[in-house]
Amino acid sequence: MSAHREMPVPAWVAPARALAHRPPVVPRVPFAVAGQSVGSVAPGLMEGLALDRGAGRADVAAALVKESHAGSERWHLACAPADATHALAALADALRRAGRCGAWRDEQLAVCNAAGDRIGTVERGAVRALGIATRAVHLVACAPDGRQWMQQRAFDKPSHPGRWDTLMGGMVSAQDTVESALARETWEEAGLRTGALQDLSHGGHVDFARPSDEGEGVGYMVERIDWFRATVPEGLVPANQDGEVERFELLEAADVQARLALGAFTPEAALVLAGFYGW
Known part of the structure; x- marks a missing residue:
């Protein structure tokens, strides 16, 4: 599977990378749990929050x-x-009651300190508001003839509805490794088992650190995306x-790149694909 490294870098790539690494609009306040630094919060976010320990x-x-x-x-x-996990659950519930977090997913993500050691877990909807670093996986998949499988996100997705994606x-949930998240998400989103794919390999990673509009604009996204490549066998x-995909299309690389130039892909998928093409 060629990554087309001889191709010139399109004009959209540099601005997209710049947008992926932006400081907060307003300086954020460090946030710690059980004495360990884990994230940051917008000024004013925590004032007036009441923890319900029963949550x-x-x-x-x-x-707090x-x-x-x-x-x-x-x-x-x-x-x-x-x-830590139970205290974070109470805080996430307080943020939800105050309308200061993202869409509630009933999904736990790992909370790690600066050294990368896990100290607990928290509801996914609260991670951006709390500036907690997250992990994600993407899969760039081709057909044997070199065309690429792409998905259009469902129109009711809480983020980037209707945009194109890998x-x-x-x-990567709290229960996952990167590899198990890859396998689980590939089945849930595409109905494919990773064991049935050909030439599956780790392609690289993309890092994001930028303001997020979750929680009425008080969020900050810190994320590492590990991306993989594979071939979907004929047939x-x-x-x-899981209802999160509107449709799949099998596209020529030129069509993918034209849509990238038009901004039709999510910011995350765009930079993953830039890495795949060697840009």
């Missing part, structure tokens, strides 16, 4: 405090390390299983 676990002692740390202020969800793109056709 996490009633016997968990947790307090603004404190001095290392010469500056930070918000601290103070709790015992063993109680064959599969999804989050296999993607079929969505």
